[in-house]
Every structure is written in C-alpha cells, then in structure tokens.
Amino acid sequence: MSEWLERHVPKVVLAPSFVAILFFVYGFIAWTAWVSLTRSRLMPKYDIEGFIQYERLFAAPRWDTAMNNLFIFGTLFIVISMILGLLLAILLDQKIRTEGVIRTIYLYPMALSMIVTGTAWKWILNPGLGIEAMVRGWGYEDFKFDWLVNSDLAIYTVVIAGVWQSSGFVMALFLAGLRSVDGEIIKAAQVDGIPTWRIYSAIIIPSMAPIFLSAFIVLSHLAIKSFDLVIALTGGGPGYATDLPATYMYAMAFSRGDIGQAASSAMIMMAVVFAIVVPYLYSELRAAKND
C-alpha cells in the first residue's frame, strides 16, 4: 500500500491542475481557433465559414501597422535591453564599492508596473510638459522632441519606456552569469597578460550563451504580450500608429463586437510566440537528451 502511495501520490496531487490547464489553456486555445474560423460578431457562433476572418485580418491596414510595430518594437526592445543590460553588468562587475546600492537602483524599474512606467514616460515625453518644454525653458527655443505626438516616431517612445523598465532586469541576469564564470580561468588569462576586453569578448561572454538565450526568451515574450505599456503611454495613438497585436485584439473583442477578428488575431499572435519558443524548447530538449 505504502509503495503504491509513494508511486502514485505525485500523480494524484498533480492531476487537478493538469486537468485545469488542459481545459483552461489548451481547451480555450482550441475554442479560439474554432471561433476564428466563424463569422462571430457580438456573440460567438459556431458555424465554420473557412478562413474569412484571416483574409479580413490581412487586408486591414491597422493590422499591418500592428505587426510592423511589433517587429520594430520587439527588435529594438530586445537588442537595446540586452546591450544596455550587458554593459551595465560588466561595469558593475568591476568590484566597485557601492555595487549593492547601484544594483538596486538599476533593478528598481522592474518593480514598477508597466502602467506606472507608461504614465510617467507619457508626462516626460509630452512636448508641452516634459523634456521639450524643459529644454525650451532653458532658452533653446528651437529644441524639438515631439516623438510622442509624431505618428512616425511614436513607436520609438514605447521602445524607450520599455528599455528603461527592463534593462535593469537583464543586467541582473547577466551579472549572475558573469559571477558564475570560473574565476580560475580569468586569473589564468590575466597571468598570461591578456587585456581585459579580450577576456570578456573571448572567454566570459561566450561562456554565457545560455544566459543570452534566457534573456532573449524572457524579453521576446514580454514584447509580444506588450499591452499595458502602450495603453498607458500612447493609448495606441496618435491615430493607431502605436497599435500592437495585443491592443488590436482587445479593440476588436471588447470595443467593436468583432469576436471573429479578435480570435484570428489571437491565433496569429500565438503563431508568432510559437515561432520563437518552439525552436528554443526543441534545442533544450535535445540538449537534455544528450546529457
């Protein structure tokens, strides 16, 4: 009996959450996929009509803008956060005295909710209130920094706020990675008279490859899910210039009574996430097998 328990208790304990996830996550993914093939408007309908919603989606200029924005925002957000994070981590790694304090300061933005970040940056970037008004107040009357209200540049303000929020977190990740590199190797390199920048570029950074991958995965799913930052910072505007797929989906599902459109855009978002995560999982699983 006790042997049976020992073997089966974990399964019994896990079963409810397994069933719940099966239903609430995968069940609803299947439901969304089904609805995305119907002509649902205000309420879900279940008569399959083919790929009409996807055709409408790809014909909508607003969806194009949303996908372009995702590409611009995602790329810049991930690349800049990683570069800044790495740089900060390397600088902090120089055994400076007040490291604890500085690390906390850089990590703090991560403790804020995106809504707070977005609202604060909305004020900072507002031409009539923030940086532009301040510099003009100093006497530089021609100074212009109106990205927030310029529909071509507004998406970059989202990048600025996003990077501000996340680079400290990436720094913490990288700092942990730097500390995990074997000190003996570094000392050996120093004894051989190799310059510090070579030690970093040839030894330390290559040995941190798994950290890069984790940082990339964390940042990319943050980018794809981005919703609150845009809502707080620009409200999707000017016009719909800073719409992202998530805000598009929200507008369709909750403001416009166009559930079919919302479901099809949700499926495309999921496909984008899969395109990034599946290769990662695949490589992880293969690595695990090889061990």
Next chain:
Amino acid sequence: MKKFTFAAASAVAIVASGAAFAEPQAEVLHWWTSGGEAKSVAVLQEEFAANGGTWTDMPVAGGGGDAAMTALRARVLSGNAPTAVQLKGPAIQEWYEEGVLADISAVAEAENWANLLPASIAAHMQCEGSWCAAPVNVHRVDWIWANADILEANGIEMPTTWDEFNAAAEKLQAAGITPLAHGGQAWQDATVFETVVLGVGGPEFFHKALVELDQDALTSDTMVAVFDQMRTMRGYVDDNFSGRDWNLATAMVMNGEAAFQIMGDWAKGEFMAAGKVPGEDFLCASTPGDGYLYNVDSFAMFDVDGDDKVAGQALLAELIMGPNFQEVFNLNKGSIPARTDVDLAAFDVCAHTSAEDMSGTSERGSLLPSYAHGMALRGAQSGAITDVVTAHFNSDMSSADAVQMLADAVANSM
C-alpha cells in the same frame, strides 16, 4: 381524475395570484457611475422604489461601456440576462438578432410612445416593429462651443459655414490664440469628422456615406473635400493635443487658451460645473450646415423569466419615458428629453436650441444618427471608419489616399 382537476385548478390559482401580486423586480446594468450621471440614475432608482419595485443596481464602470458589454456577454451566455441594460443605437438590433430581447410593446402602445418620440429616434427603439427599448435622453453631437470673450475681442461671429470657420481660425491664429481645442483620441477625431461630413456634404450625403455606407458616396469628391477640411483643421489644433481628454480641451476654451471646441453637449456640463453662464461666458451653436446629429441613450429590455421581473420591466419602461424622470435626468446630464412634450422651462438656452432644432430637423428629414457615438453603424463598421479618420488626421496622408482607404476599410469590415 378528481384529484388531478383539483391539482390543476390550484396550480392555475397559484400562477394567477403570482401574476397579480408579483412585486416588480429589476436588475439594471449600466455604466453611469461618475458624478452627474450617477445622480441621474439615482433619480430613476428612487422612482422605481416609490412605485413598489425592488431595484438591483449593477453598475460596471470602465472603457466607456466596454467593461459593461463584456459583463453583459457573460451574463447572456450563461442564460441569466439582466432585466434592463444601458444600450444604444444599432447595438440594440444586434442583441435583438441574438434573440435575447423582450417585447415591451404593451407599455409603449399604452403610453403612446410612437407619437411622443421623433420618428427616427423611435425607430431605434423598435425591433422588427415591436418595441424593445426605452430612450432616456437626446445628446446633440454637432455642437461648436466658443469662448465669448475671445470672439468679442477679435470681432468674430459664431461661424455658420466652414469657410467662415476657417477665416475665423486664421484670424485667431494670427492673434496667437489656438483656434480649435481638440483632444487627439480616435473618438474625438471621429466626432469632428462627422460634423464636417454633415456640414460639407449636407444631410443626404451624410446619410448615404455614414449610414448606408454607399461606396459611391464614400469615394466621391465631396468626401475628398471633407478630408481636405479635416487637414485644414489639423492646422488649427495646438501641438500638444495628442491623447488629451475631451474635458481638458473644454477647459482650454473655458480658460481662454483656445477659442472653439467641437463636442457633444456633455461639454456643457463642464462649463456649467465651472460656474460659467451660457450665452455670456460661453456660446453654443450647431456646427456649420443643416442637420442634427443625435446620440440617444436608452435601456434595452432583455428576455427574463418570472412575473416579478416582467412586471419590473414594464414599470421601468413606463418610468423611463415618464415626463418627470425625463426632465430631472436630463437637467442633471446636460442633454434634452427624448419625448417632445416635456416642459423645458427649467432648461438653459443651449437645451432650448437643441430641442427646437430636433423638431425642426425631424420635419425636414435631417435628424440623423451620430456615427462617432455608435448610433448609425455597428461596431465593426464604425470602428473601421474611425481607424481611417484618425490615421488621416494624425499623419500627412493625402485626402485622395484617405478616401481610397476609407472605401477599402468599409468593404473589409462587412
């Protein structure tokens, strides 16, 4: 057999007594939760209680009704709809097509609603000939508000054509005053757009383009001219307008930072709350051109089980259209009564203009539903148009491109 007859008879008796003594019950879903609005709903609540009813309040704030609509969807899907829901315009018909609305024709016919309401507003309250909703108020959307002192100081009259408006704006700009207070939110862009469509194209064009979605009208030269005027007006807005809330734009007119604002009559509430007097401190006039764009709030009645709820529905419908509630509610909210026989003595001069114009335009056939406020079109179509309007207004897109994009977007939203 005898036993059965007895049982049947007593069952009938119980049902009959149930019907006779059912205490009216109503669960009301709405999103009037802020100051003046909440006060207005409380009036209805008190009247309902005074008539022996039990009111279950279900306020869902947030997202200009989006949150309430999400709640409604969940309730209807679970087969437990509220008794009455704040709904308006084509959304009423959309819900009717889902087969979940109740018929309140008995009350409507007894109270003679058909003769009390302007015909085009009555049409919104009917679902395939039967009455399914009760109107609460009429907001006029095509208002232009002005700071009286600024106009006087610059020798400007209230504009009656868009050319006059442009000339006045040029003059104000030269004097260093922002001509148009505007908030760069999609719905505000759409509000200005529809008044320009009405003014430049006239009521018939408005109906063809924004109600019937006629492709010829949407791609016509008139529509190009409308977008040209929008581009001109973009020049009259200050640089800092992006994302500004409408009441902040109203405050700019109040404080003399800007001369005009184009906004529905809820803006009047802001002026009044600041102690300004219509006709002295601020002026109200309809935007250039003949016509009247209305935004009517209403309560749609949902299909519910139980005599007490059905009785509640009837009582609620009767009270909503009652002259007392129509007067008190609209005094609080800044709109005018939907029924045309209410005494307007207590209302201000702007409300009088609104009421006169409503009956005038109703006779001329230019009493039209506001597209920007969800009265003319369903969500998907009006959303598609708004996307184009706001994209054009916030970029340097040419009018010809905008018109093409508009036609494509409307076709794609069907």
